[in-house]
Amino acid sequence: METLGYLLHGFGVAISPMNLLWCFIGCFLGTVIGILPGLGPAATIAMLLPLTFQMNPTSALIMLGGIYYGSKYGGSTTSILLNVPGESASVVTCIDGYEMAKKGRAGPALGIAAIASFIAGTFGVVGLMLIAPPLAKFALAFSSPEYFGLMALGLAMGVLLAGESMTKALLAMLVGLWIASMGTDLFTSTSRFTFGNSEMLDGVDFVVVAIGVFALGEVLGNMEIREGTQMLPVPKGWRNLLPTWQDMKDCRFAFVNGSVVGFFIGVLPGAGSTIASFISYGIEKAVSKHPEKFGTGVVEGVAAPEGANNAETGGALVPMLTLGIPGSGTTAILLAALILWGLKPGPLMIQDNPQLFWGLVASMYIGNVMLLVLNMPLVPLFAQILRLPVYILYPVIFGISIVGVYSTSSSLFDTWMLVVFGLLGYLMRKLDYPSAPLILGLVLGDSMERALRQSLMMSQGDLSILVSRPISATMLFLTALILFAPLFKKANAWRIKAIS
Amino acid sequence: MLRIGRLAPAVQEEGDIKIGDIVSGAVLAGLGVFIIVEARGWEYIGPDGPGPGFFPLWYGIAMVALSVLLVGVSLAQGAAVPGKPVNWREVGRVMMAWAGLALCVGLLKVLGFALAFGLFTFFLVAVMYRRPLGTAIAVAVGTSVTFYLLFPLALNVELPIGKLGF
Numbered sequence: 001m002e003t004l005g006y007l008l009h010g011f012g013v014a015i016s017p018m019n020l021l022w023c024f025i026g027c028f029l030g031t032v033i034g035i036l037p038g039l040g041p042a043a044t045i046a047m048l049l050p051l052t053f054q055m056n057p058t059s060a061l062i063m064l065g066g067i068y069y070g071s072k073y074g075g076s077t078t079s080i081l082l083n084v085p086g087e088s089a090s091v092v093t094c095i096d097g098y099e100m101a102k103k104g105r106a107g108p109a110l111g112i113a114a115i116a117s118f119i120a121g122t123f124g125v126v127g128l129m130l131i132a133p134p135l136a137k138f139a140l141a142f143s144s145p146e147y148f149g150l151m152a153l154g155l156a157m158g159v160l161l162a163g164e165s166m167t168k169a170l171l172a173m174l175v176g177l178w179i180a181s182m183g184t185d186l187f188t189s190t191s192r193f194t195f196g197n198s199e200m201l202d203g204v205d206f207v208v209v210a211i212g213v214f215a216l217g218e219v220l221g222n223m224e225i226r227e228g229t230q231m232l233p234v235p236k237g238w239r240n241l242l243p244t245w246q247d248m249k250d251c252r253f254a255f256v257n258g259s260v261v262g263f264f265i266g267v268l269p270g271a272g273s274t275i276a277s278f279i280s281y282g283i284e285k286a287v288s289k290h291p292e293k294f295g296t297g298v299v300e301g302v303a304a305p306e307g308a309n310n311a312e313t314g315g316a317l318v319p320m321l322t323l324g325i326p327g328s329g330t331t332a333i334l335l336a337a338l339i340l341w342g343l344k345p346g347p348l349m350i351q352d353n354p355q356l357f358w359g360l361v362a363s364m365y366i367g368n369v370m371l372l373v374l375n376m377p378l379v380p381l382f383a384q385i386l387r388l389p390v391y392i393l394y395p396v397i398f399g400i401s402i403v404g405v406y407s408t409s410s411s412l413f414d415t416w417m418l419v420v421f422g423l424l425g426y427l428m429r430k431l432d433y434p435s436a437p438l439i440l441g442l443v444l445g446d447s448m449e450r451a452l453r454q455s456l457m458m459s460q461g462d463l464s465i466l467v468s469r470p471i472s473a474t475m476l477f478l479t480a481l482i483l484f485a486p487l488f489k490k491a492n493a494w495r496i497k498a499i500s
Numbered sequence: 501m502l503r504i505g506r507l508a509p510a511v512q513e514e515g516d517i518k519i520g521d522i523v524s525g526a527v528l529a530g531l532g533v534f535i536i537v538e539a540r541g542w543e544y545i546g547p548d549g550p551g552p553g554f555f556p557l558w559y560g561i562a563m564v565a566l567s568v569l570l571v572g573v574s575l576a577q578g579a580a581v582p583g584k585p586v587n588w589r590e591v592g593r594v595m596m597a598w599a600g601l602a603l604c605v606g607l608l609k610v611l612g613f614a615l616a617f618g619l620f621t622f623f624l625v626a627v628m629y630r631r632p633l634g635t636a637i638a639v640a641v642g643t644s645v646t647f648y649l650l651f652p653l654a655l656n657v658e659l660p661i662g663k664l665g666f
Contacts, residue, residue: 051655167570171528174563178535178556185552190542192552193535216601223597224590226629391629392639395621398601399647402608402617407657415605415660423598430591431520449555457549 003129010358014366019062022055023363026063027370030070035385037078037085039397041071042330042439043218046210047400049337050408057341058356062363064337068330069121069313069364072273073371076113076306077383080106089273089309092281096294096301103297107240108247112299113306114375115243116255118368120307123259124266124314125364128321131267132350132357136322139347144454145466149475151448154325156482157268158440166486169437172428176441177448179204187453199413206336207408208417209442211401213435214329216418217425219397222390241376243299251303254284258307265308266315272328273312277305314364321357322347324447329436332443339443518574525574529567535560597628612662618644 013019033044045064052060075090080097093113100109142150159169182193183203194200243251258280265276284304285294294301317334319325324345326332338345343353350357374382405418428435459465467473535556543551604620611619618640626636648666651657 051657165570167566167573171563171566171570174559174566175528175531177559178531178563181556187548188543188546188552190552192542192556193538220594220598223594223628224587226593389629391625391631392643395617395624395639395643398604398620398624399617399643402605402613403647403651403657403659406613406660407651410658412605412609412660415608419598419602419605422601426594426598427524430586431524433524452555453550456554461545461549 003133006133006354006358007129007362009354010360010362011365013058013355013359014062014362019059019359019363020366022059022063023066023367024370026066027070027367027374028066030067030072031074031371031374031382032385033067034071034074034090035077035382036388036393037082037222039218039393040214040330041068042210042328042333043215043397044071045330045333045337046207046214047397047404049207049210049333049340050404052337053340053408057338057343057353058359060337060341061334061356061360064334065317065360065364066367068334069310069367070371072121072306072310072313073114073117073375074382075309076117076302077110077375077379078386080109080113080302081383082386089277089312090306091274092277092305093302095281096296096298099295099297100299100302105297108243108299109302110379111241111376112243112247112251112303114241114372114379115248116251116258116303116307117310117375118372119255120259120262120311121313121368121371122365124263124311125361125368126314127263127267127311128314128317128364129361132318132322135318136347136350139323142347142471143469144451144458145469145472146475148448148451148455148466149472149479150323150325151444151451152479153475153482154319154323154327155437155440155444155448156479157327158437159482164432168431168433170483172433172435173437173441176438176443177445179209179438180442180445181449186450197413199411204417205405205408205414206340206442208405208414209421210333210336210439211404212418212421213425213428213438214333215397215401216422217429217435219394220422220426221429223394241379247299250299253287254280254300254303255307257283257287258304259311262308262311263315266312266327267318268315268327273309273316276308276312280304280308317360321345321349324349326440326443329439332436332439336443518577521574522571525567525571529564529571532560532563532567535563593628597624600624600628608660608662610662612664612666613659614644614648614666615662615664616660617647 014023029044029048030041033039033041044067048064048067052064055063072089075085076093076097079085079090079093080101083094083098085091085094097109097113100106155173159166159173178193180203182200184190184201185192191201261280261283262273262276265279266273281294281301281304284300285291288294288298288300290298316327316331319327320331320335324335326335335345338349343349343356401418401422402415405414406412408414425435427433428438455465456463466476539553539556539560542553542556544553544557545551600620600623604616607616607619610616621643622636622640625631625639626633631639648659652659
């Protein structure tokens, strides 16, 4: 009953004309960048972050949230029509979506992707609404040692985003921690890693690193080749986008599977929507009566991953909004946005800013309806974006990046830093270093160091305070488990090899 | 054609080494050593608890340890694990675009955003994407003018102004 009251309050915030407009702008931009291959929500949110500084935080979060979940809707269009994922989470959709398009069923594939996204996206918002407030209440008992444990756990789980090499992910995270500690130490006013440059005394602006590593790194990576890919024809007329009754019947389980799997994987920091969509696709194939047909263009192969990557967004917002722990690069940027707007993400945030949390939740219900409308009848129109030449798109991204950084600080030094971080982002991609752990390290580094130093002040330098309190001890034990489990696994594999 | 982080095929016969991992590992190890040296210059534990050198010292040590591990594993794997091919022509394209961006940022103070960005866009369209001069000029002028109209005029966002006053 209490939740319903808060939700109604949230709708009161979300349906104000300005917030509706921001929600629509966010969903629209999200769909556009989801469709554009090579430009993800993290890069877009980073680029637009400076423009939100003059906005009301609730409206800004509603817009950035719209970009985040809207991009998941748009990503399927490119997967189905181009066989290129518009967004990393839509990789799995290529498998059956593109095959359906090749068979002349692009319309129903796009339609079922939008319907699955809507159902699962809405499920994700319900989950967020029901789980976040009690979790935040539980976390109110946390003190500095628990926060340190929580952040260590968040960083360790972020390393799960590692891709192939956990060592590289950890190194990227440590570089993030190093960048976070640049500038003046808040406890003692000591200058750290400023290289004698007075412009470094305030540290490196998060916006500069995020835009450089994500936006410029991504665009520079895409500039390796000169031309794009050929697109399959887009069905004309919205009636051709409607899936058949049989399609809907075939997807019943896929809708449930995508929603549940996507949401719960989203809640786990570090797992991410790409993993959610792979697992959901795997489950769908495993329980299917015709698993051999997966990969040849079955409609469930589109519904399950598309549902999962949309439900995941609701789940991923749970640890970010309640504990201040981002689970991915995009939620790390959203978390940094909250800090830059002067808010304190953590257990008290929902209690202290009910209009922000419940306004966001309500806007997500509205946004999912907007996205269904944008992605069903209007998808042929959106698909035309894919015809936009890259030689126009990329200069625009470079321009927005420069303007975004310069408008934050009016400093040419920061634009130089942007150039440096753009190169770093490209090199990281090229050398297979994941960029998300770097951003997680950067966002959490400062708070983590503060929590550690406050904990040790509480115990007068005795490190045992971190393991003598049950919650922090559990979190640090889980952190160690995550970090060392792969080593045990490897050692075991070597042992077995040596025996045989 | 070379391989990512690898030597040319002729050298690979002598020992297949992941050059990319080794070079990046060595750079990060160097960074770790630098962090440790700097951190040792700051207070480790003071009367009020850990000082500014406490946290950097530990992540510096972790960085050195992980970098050494990365280099060691790459050397140990040698030719056993094949690497991805790298196309130096593609890398060259990116480096050219990046150098263009750096030049654009360097010219912001002298030429202002509109002109410097216009020249950079022209370079991307005409040189990087080999479009006709007319197209390159149209795109460069179009994007510069749109940015100028949108940011300083419509949104009141400050952009770098050059010696020419815009």
